[in-house]
Amino acid sequence: MAADLPAAGETGVSPGRLNEKARAKVNLTLAVLGRRADGLHVLDSLVAFAGIADELSLEPGADLSLEVSGPRADETGALADNLVLKAAKALGERHPGLVLGHFRLDKRLPAAAGIGGGSSDAAAALRLLARANGLPLTDERILVAARATGSDVPVCLEGVSRWMRGAGESLSAPVPLPPLPAILVNPGVATPTADVFRALALPVGPVASSELSLAAAIEGERSPVRLIDNLRRGGNDLEPPALALRPAIAEALGALRDQPACRLARMSGSGATVFGLFETVEAAVEARLAIAEHRPGWWVVDTVIC
Secondary structure, eight states: OOOOOOOTTOOSOOOSOEEEEEEEEEEEEEEEEEEOTTSOEEEEEEEEEEEEEEEEEEEEESSEEEEEESTTGGGSOOGGGOHHHHHHHHHHHHSTTOOEEEEEEEOOSOSSSSSOHHHHHHHHHHHHHHHHHTOOTTOHHHHHHHHHHOTTHHHHTTOOOEEEEETTTEEOSOOOOOOEEEEEEEOSOOOOHHHHHHHHTOOSOOOOOOOHHHHHHHTTOOOHHHHHHHHTTOOBTTHHHHHHHOTHHHHHHHHHHTSTTOOEEEEOTTSSOEEEEOSSHHHHHHHHHHHHHHOTTSEEEEEEEO
16 A cells, blocks of 8 residues: 555656655564674564554745644654654755755654654655655665665655565565554553663674565465464564563553454564454454553554555
8 A cells, every 4th residue: 555656757846735644564573583793683574554644744845844743742752853854854965956845744653652653754754755856766865865764764665565674774575465454552651662672682693584484475365364374473573572671562462362353463563552453344443442441541543454
């Protein structure tokens, strides 16, 4: 499910306000294969995207600015550190004369939550700037700016399901997935990625190979039930250290696993958001209502992942 992008070869500056959705990233599987000599962790992760999203708009202009509003605006931290501005500046450094403008971010996704909220916002900013400047997303300057902004930004750039490998710089071709009814649950605890990797305490050393048999079993699978069965063969290697740091994540996973129709419950990214997969949208909605009733302080949404 790719974002609405300009036609190949389209040029010129788009007038008026441009809008993009910054969809939540979900790591359906996440293996940590090792740690390189540069200190970066090597991952092998099937990344998909949920229907729930932040909203980002751009009014093209000469100057760069950002305003943040929405129900989660107070979680975004200092404006100068926002990844929307970081991505725009990274592209501007590589594209003299880039049309910039005023960004408006409607923040709906929780921060430091393992669903790539900031990274997806940054990728949406790059898509908006591409549209405003008549650039294809395949422009090398956009790809380099995405990598310079954050390891999750490249996979969020087109917002389609892919295998993300290495330190986020290696992406597979799109992996078509059937729509998966789901709920996302966050128990309201921030879980900085750096803290989780620090708790993993993986030393620099040999890097294992990707689990290609799992990829082969998943790719091309059009049955949601069989896809979920295959996803069970994977896992999330960041779950144990994240649960040790934030026991509330275990509570959220338990709440999902208590739902009779939940086929798979797993943490996304470095947490604290967890997801549950269901066979039908109706079952997901019923589970969302049940969890929200007993945990009114949690962020609980039903959605579709694909």
